[in-house]
Amino acid sequence: MLNKNTEHFDSPEFLRGVFGHNLRKLTSEHKSVAQLTRELGINRTQFNRYLSGEAFPRPDILHKICAYFERDARILLEPIEKLDNAKADNVRENVNIMPMISRMFHFDHTRVPDGVYRWIQPSLMRRGRIVLNLVHFTTLPNAMKQVTVAFPRFMAEASGTSTQWRDRKQIGMAFQHADGFSMLFKYPGLEPFFNSFFSLGFRGISTVKAGFTTATQMSSTAQSQAQPAILQYIQGGCSEVLQARRQCGEIDISSIPEDQQDYLRNWSPFAPGVDT
Known part of the structure; x- marks a missing residue:
């Protein structure tokens, strides 16, 4: 003993x-x-x-x-x-969480290169409108893929939370899958976590990723808990990124290409997968 x-x-x-x-x-x-x-x-x-x-x-x-x-x-x-x-x-x-952890360390960075992406999804506030935001992907020294995203300023104003960048910024991680990748992150000051999944291409265009995002929170009867979303890699340098930054906010859906409009309008969590 x-x-x-x-x-x-x-x-x-x-x-x-x-x-x-x-x-x-x-x-x-x-x-x-x-x-x-x-x-x-x-x-x-x-x-x-x-x-x-x-x-x-x-x-x-x-x-x-x-x-x-x-x-x-x-x-x-x-x-x-x-x-x-x-x-x-x-x-x-x-x-056993090791399979999940291994997906973080074995990320295919060639399919999702580092840089800034335009995040596009339907507005929860007004029909026929979409929300544009920016997402930054970074490869860490340990080969994991870090995701930096900020809660949109206009949505922070509407919800009464801080509009300061440091208060809206959130760091998340990306996980590799056979036919795409997922992201998990949480906005400061908000209760739910957000989980997103994206394909590795959209109708033959490798710089555009189509998928969806969900929140770990019950929504009102007027809103869906899952929303379609699109990631578009911003090619070029600082001037292109700054131009995309100025476009962030809520805009009319007609401002994006028709195939992206079709995807956002026709996507359903209960329907067969949309051709990507």
């Missing part, structure tokens, strides 16, 4: 005792120690030192032990009974 009366819970001696206790518990539920060490490829004498709390395993040996018993490195720090209770009570122990 662990000596819980010691005053040095973070001392090497106590931690070795925790690991030894946990390893003895795990070993008792499996085969003989001799057979176990053969399967792990660990020296029997050294394994006995782990069991008795005399030594810690090297990182590579710890990885073997954790993988064999399907545990994580917390067996170095906390009694296994406590970890088992937490596992039963905490659903995150049963959720």
